[in-house]
Amino acid sequence: MGASAKVRLHGHLDRPAELTVEQLRALPAHRVRVSFDCLSEGEQQHGYEGPALWDVLRAAGPRIDFTGRKQRLRFLLSVSGSDGHRAVVSWAEIDPEFGGRRMLLAASMDGAPLDETGPQLVVPDDHCGARYVSGVTAVWLGPLDEPTG
Template sequence: MSSPAAALNRPATVHLHGSLAEPLRLTVAELRELPSHRIEVSFDCLGSGVQRHGFEGPKLWDVLRTARPQIDFTGRKQRLGLLLTVTGADGHRAVLSWAEIDPDFGGQQILLATSIDGAPLDRTGPQLVVPSDHCGARYISGITEVWVGPLA
């Protein structure tokens, strides 16, 4: 059995699961190995007002493609019923549609950020960054899992 102190020193991981070839766990360091993008954003945080930050990390699209989604990419309509659920360590959860990140549709540059304002997120976990959102509610910190699957 590991000690609580050892758990604090372990790098955070993101569990990718659902309609994938097999579940996958990635650390922030492993996410950093994917093509990285930098974006400056501002969003309104209900508790602390307007926030301005620079984030860097891979696009959620690239992360999920690495996890080999079990999706038929030859057609388009079947992809419209796919959802993504992103969960943070505090239980905060947001739902996105596959079409938001798919280049054939919205193609948004949604990131799983590996750093904020130059500070690495290796211990706390990546952050979801949705640049098109004016409200910061989907800017989930400390992401622990991303699920992808069909609308039931």
């Protein structure tokens, strides 16, 4: 990805954006120490620092009606990485009125900046590391439409 790794925020947002890791680092940061199981590398332990995914998306102006609660439950986030890996997260997981999980778009891992490789999605409560998306290139927000069939 080079020194100019960017994350594209798109979908149902009033202010879609492309943010560098440096711009993410300028947002209020949180630090977490995590342990998770990686299928290929076994138990992993890392320290991450970066903004909460909730804060990043709220700054982009999600087109979600916040006056009620139930309508928020149909929104999903798709987080894509540079290696093609993708994880889906429900809005309710990060919404403080529901799950309130503090997932991060980490700007550093173990004290090393992620400017060149891109930020990492960090899901601190997951025991399995599959939703830890490295080199995040895009975060999409949108509603799940009525299933057909």
